[in-house]
Amino acid sequence: MHILGALQSDGKTEDVPNAKKPKVRPPRSWRDAPWLPVRSLPTYTGPYPVGTMEIEVPVEHPRVFSHIKRNGKHLLQLETVLMTIYYPASHDEKNDSAAHKEKLSRELWLGRPRIGVAQGYGKFAGLGNFIVPLFLPTLFTKLPAYRNAPLARHWAPEVDTKDEGVKVKTREGHKPEGAATDEPRFPLIMFSHGLGGTRTMYSSVCGEFASYGFVVCAVEHRDGSGPRSYINHTKEPAVDAEGTVTERQRNGQVDITPNEQRREYEIMDYVFPKDNPYDTSPGSDKGVDTELRGAQVELRLAEIDESYQVMRKLANGEGEAVAEKNLRKKGYKASSSRGLEGVDWARWKDRFHLNDVTACGHSFGAATVIEILRHDDRFNYVGQGIIYDIWGAGTKPPEEESLEHRIHAPLLAINSEAFTYWPSNFELVSSLIDEAQNGPNESPSWLLTLRGTIHVSQSDFSLLYPNVCSLFLKMIANPQRALDLNINASLEFLSHVLPAEVAQVNRAYKNEGVLEQDPSPLERIPSAQLLKPDEKYTAMRLKIKHESLFRLSPSLYKKLWLQKHSPNSDGKMRADDEVWVHTKPTPESIRKHLENNKGRSNIKKSTIDGALPMTATSAEQKNAEPVHMSDTPQGNSAAGDNNLGK
Template sequence: MASSEATPTLGNRGHTSKVPQSKKPKVRPPRGWRDKVPFPGRALPTYTGPYSVGTMEIEVPVREPTSFSPIKRDGHHALRLETVLMTVYYPTQYGDYNLKNHDSKLSRELWLGRPRVDVARGYGRFAGIGSLGIPIFGPAMFTKLPAYRNAPIAGHWAPSVDIKSEGMKAKFMAGDKPEGGPDKPCFPLILFSHGLGGTRTMYSTVCGEFASYGFVVCAVEHRDGSGPRTYVNHPQSGVGSIAEREARGYVDHSPKERHRGYDVIDYIFPKDNPLDTSPHGKVDSDLRRAQIDLRLAELEEAYHIMAEIHAGNGHEVAHRNLRRKGYKSASSRGLDGIDWSRWKDRFHLHNVTACGHSFGAATVVEMLRHDDRFNYLSQGIIYDIWGAGTLPPEEDQPEHRIRVPIIAINSEAFTYWPDNYELVSSLVDETYEEPSPSPAWLLTLRGTVHISQSDFSLLYPNVSSIFLKMMANPERALDLNINASLEFLNHVLPPEVAQNNRAYKNEGLLENTTSPLSRIPSIQMNKPKEKYTAMRLSIRHEWLYRISPKLVRRMKRHQAHRQGREPESFDEIWLHFKPTSEILHRYRREKLGVISPEEKQAGESSSSSQSQDEKSSTVQSSSSPGPAETEEVEKNRSI
């Protein structure tokens, strides 16, 4: 079980690894001239799935405004729930990956958000560099998402091809519907929770990639003081106005907020403990617990809004939307141009996936532990969880445990944080617990750092490489995160839900031989000095690597090719834990009604061996592992 590897003995720092062997990232053809030449505001890379991607920006008043903690700043409650803000990423129509050629009214959402200078200043404050955040984020002020707002939701099935084989033509094509499937696909839903310093667009590449492979992703912007800066809008009167919010809920506002009609929420630093996120710091548990409580309420509200859209009432959501002309930080487009009838019954409200990064992953864990409250969730994806900010399981409520499949994907930098690795390992143990164990995987992406699962590493690759010692190609790191997540979802989603996912290349990342952390040779590791734990990696012969990280990676691939060895998945990941065949088959049989080929063959063999007379022999249950499977079970249990 995972607990045996909870506190592994890692190799000493003196034997750090060379740059890990890696494959090339997926093909991402440039969209235009800004992707082909150096430009301060170059676009984020094109999504690699067969669908083009659309976005919607929604902010609506919540049903029950309230405050979540007595914590105050400037004499007023700091953690207030008044509206919910989210960006929805979704598959859009085929015909042209650059949809603006067909409709000049279509625009693209800003990555940084309005007002850009003020949001950049908020990032500077969060990073401890003050106004220096403005010039650093200057190039990002021109960056827009490679997706068009308010584009029509896709009404076609994706082709079973990818961009590597067909190029951008894949986004012009429609595929055949699967046997027995509806004429229009019904897409799986993902709820996404960002980490500290994040926003609803900070993980746009992860969310957009999922959408390009046939998912609807609802990315919530948390107003819990965990983001750099966010704006809460209020109408002048009626539902959602400051007067109405204060009358209905336990919320209060300053005279300045009442005058201007919106709230500004900056990052909240713990009092007397601003560095509680450090591996050597003490977490402000009161603040973090209250923030998670607020986050859970926001995600509930976001799901409620998605349910309204699913029911065909999107026009009512649009009427209440506060991200339209005349409101702070909003686009003048609002939700104009959306045909809400096309959204009715077009995504699943059950078998929903909860996904999050860092503190967002801690939020996902709390959601999964409360299936009485989030009974529509059926699995979770945990990117580089911040263990110190994760709430411990409630000892007096054993029913609040993870009882659904999870996949935890660590950066290499966070894997060297012993307490954090122990926490994520314990989550795997929790998922495996009887009487109803669920499949769980834990893997580490070699050469990656904490921001490798966000847009930062794509927009600032040199900063990530020079200061954080990131060695993995940021696009390849993204590919590994998405491919492993898609493999996981294909394992645990019902077949009728997973059938949208037909055009990605299955690399078999989750089929690798397990690599217990304590057994990994220190020569493969990039463990930094203790004071840099979780913050960055350490690179052997760094001066050579600094000349050109891209060139070094290319030379390694060329050298390996000359030796007749191509990169393998175990060159790029360490798969620490995976479920036994027994657990995986049992879950798929009991929860999804899917019989594995091995079980089906065993059943057919047992049927043919039965006697033709009335005396039927006793047949061993298909849930019992055979000799080869028993060996695999014992091998995995020894981990």
Template sequence: MRLPEGHPTLGGDQTGEVPNAKQPKYRPPRGWRDKVLFPGRSLPLYTGPYPVATMEIEVPVEKPQVFSHIKRDHRHMLQLETILMTVYYPTNHSDYNSLNHNLRFSRELWLGRPRHRIAEGYGRFAGVGKLAIPVFLPAMFTKLPAYRNAPIATHWAPPVDTKAGGIEVKTQAGSRPDGASAEPVFPLLLFSHGLGGTRTMYSSVCGEFASLGFVVCAIEHRDGSGARSYVNHSESGEGGMEDREQRGGIDHRSEERSKGYDIIDYLFPKDNPIDTSPNNDKGVDKELRDAQIALRMAEIEEAYGVMRQVVKGDGKLVAERNLRRKGFKGSSSHGLEGVDWSRWRDRVRLDYVTAAGHSFGAATVVEMLRHDDRFDYVAQGIIYDIWGAGTRPPDEESPRHRIHAPLLAINSETFTYWRSNFELVEALVKEAQDDPESSPSWLLTLRGTVHISQSDFSLMYPHVCSLFLKVVANPRRALDLNINASLEFLSQVLPKEIAQVNRAYQDENILESELSPLDRIPPSQLRKPDDAYIAVRLKIRHEWFYRMSPQLLRRFRRMQNRRKGRPPETGDEVWLHTKPTKESIDQHMRSLEGKSDVQQEKYDQAMPKAQDHAKHDS
């Protein structure tokens, strides 16, 4: 299966040799915080040719509202009041040296503020309470390898990454593609986190996309699915507490009024706190999970509205309403100071948006794809290790509300052994491929990975994951496989003028691997655990041997295979279960021809003009 004729290769032919399939990409330490001697955890540098920057935004929503009648302590639990997100984006190569040494460009904390309270929230989610604080103590010093509020990039990056060109590639500009604008217009990716997640827990995935030429909007959901989040309130006026109560039926406690903020902790289902477990006899709390997805979809709409406002030239109005600044809970004193909003005007594509999510966030993406009348700006979806039980079934009474967009599903090996969950993912891929609006879709498994391998936890705590969850894959290599497979997918479903922004694309042909039906995989390759640990961890044969020397164990297994006349193992890193035909991809690409300009014109007409927002906010 190859790219349609005339489609860009995104620079893949200019990046040198394909990286060693067993080695992660080159990620040199950037500073003293990334050194082993520093008493904390570090996150790896992003490998793309762009340096990465972030903005932390919390603003009152346009439409405050309450979702479902679920209450605790006589208060509605699912309320939409503000939208909180971290925006990851490429920054300018010419500013790289000044960014490195300019104290004005600080780095966002990975854990967030207040750090010990956030750690306590994770402990509550994990059932250990304040005992989690010492576990998270090293992570309290961790910062994202990205610059806060730096200028958005105005240059085309060179068609190489740090593996091919070294760290110096981030200080260089590349040539403009033929027929492209002088400044790149970056594609937008909306990211939805899973249960217990935050907007920064997937910073390695989001930042990696940003280093390759995407603007990523990572939303922090306040639906009771995160470990802990703080919702700030304006003192008065539009967007204040009284305004939200009057317009959206929001209710607040007296202590929330006096403090000026709410604390949203993980909401355990009543009488069924472990509804996420495969061995839970009571099943999933559908009322709660359906209401949470409804709230999440509304949050994503609000986040998209903020991005639209920024791109249309109203960034200053967003900054004026921002509640993540000095004096507000969980905020940095930097706020949005120093952002050059003029650079953002018309610099992000508001159409052909990619929706991506992990676990319950992936279930959210599926629901968005099924409602393309509501999310008509979303063109394709990437679902990382979807929690199928939290996914709504398709609406049989409305054929329109089905997936009619390209879909990439990437499973961890642990979730592939969860049979009912795997069958649901297969059904989602088939739903996207079904006629009459068949869309190219893929389903694959990353071997040796567990559910948290697509988050930062496996990078922050690799030894814990190895010892207790039996992770076999190198966490950095697992990140590479997730990103590379996603880039291969996007290169085959995005229009040419959008796809060409990413010029450091390295095609490992992951999506062209031989098909590996799950029932035909040799037992010797399976790491299926006992039923009690399904979806939680893997099982390592000869674990004592593996702990002594994984390389020696692999060599021993190869010797055994040769001695017994067995063929070499295939699918050493990836099992590809489903892929589309070349005709399906060609048909999809033909459907995109000439549609891009029409889409942009439609959004220009459908979205309120910048002056209307200025009048509304004043």
């Protein structure tokens, strides 16, 4: 099949042989119609509509990171922070925004300027401008969310679109028993993208979280890890910032060329290590450029912290001050003319939690999350972490001289099957789970693999280009079902570890019990079930056995697969048909975590003194009963508020 034809196909791929169907995602408008050549993103399945805001503001303390230079200029520096905020929106947009309903728009997935960003991807992929035509189907793709829509004030009903269809997004639910406020306060997630990513590359993950009642701040890193990002200059001294660009350069805070000063913006493209441009490859002889990657992590941490300060201002009622400094508006590069027009900032005051924040990231973003979790002294507002397909080689080792800088919070690690076959990477992520469970806080943690998935299965790429992923990267999981599993496992994790008063806003997802199934240690999985590729393709793609039959007749392939691997099967799913759970905590460790953090969502978590390690061996885990929230110290409150076990 011609590759452009694959990009413009109907988006269907075959499932893992014995997999559940993905959730219902009915089209929202004509733009989502399958017959259009433009690729569309699936709508979100939670009970809330979703809104987005695009914000770029100058940082309070601009500075240079590392001595590394390119073309005589410091490579890594912090001037502004750029983010897209995904959030639960009002269910009655027509009434709430009647004055400017026609002005509500949807943010572009690729970003502005679209050709420029596509060229950045070409540079990142090593294909130059030849790749630009491959982005034609997504040049007009927009997020299935309203820009600057009013923040939701209502408690959502306890059902999702699978049960009620899109009409659930127009309904209100009842206030949960014991809720302190009439209007919900939403949990906050800080999201960090991977190499080649942007703030919108993971819009489906971020938007799904928002549709279930979370505010998600997706940061765009300007550390040379994204394909292309545009950094605007302030045109006048900004409030709380240290002068104009000229003044900051004169003071040695930033390093800007005369050309960049004249055009009033900078372009940050993907940065390749000088002597080993493809240091991310598992087969790289020279290994990872630790100097560059370490400096990038430090810049990423600063961007996360600066972005959190912006979120804190929104929650403290200072939204108008943030809007005044916003550089993503008419007259600035890569901006929508709408800016933050029409946002009701009064709605944002005290409407989301600033503590018990979840740090979440993919690939290099997951490595960033680990560094956050190791520094409770700096990121004491973070309560837990979710890492998707962590790039272990980009993860900084723990500080040997400091026992304090260890993972201090619960951790959920979700691997793609392709990354699970990367031995050193799997060993690294396993060690991180051990570090969390044996650390000073004895934090309950999970490690699992989603079968039939590849590295981009946790981004929008597999949703927009499913047949490319299937034909060339050998993904066999349905991309929407893979998204469901990532989100459902993540929501299940958060329902276990968040304090009840924070978790109660998410009552709609149907718990599949993904984290409760018996462990499947990797070394015990029958080789016939593995899609392990040849060594040269490690972490890059899978290997489909009898692929010709798989392509010719997926239904026959499924039938023969079930006969071989489940001869006594009646066609019903087994627990490990879609997910392998490699490690999970004991019920006691979850109970202890909840008990020690119960009612403490507004203060820093303290270290548990004198506690013994709680990591369970595979045998102990096999004998342990599945952990249900009804068995925890939060009791029926957490279970009732989150619909667990239904």
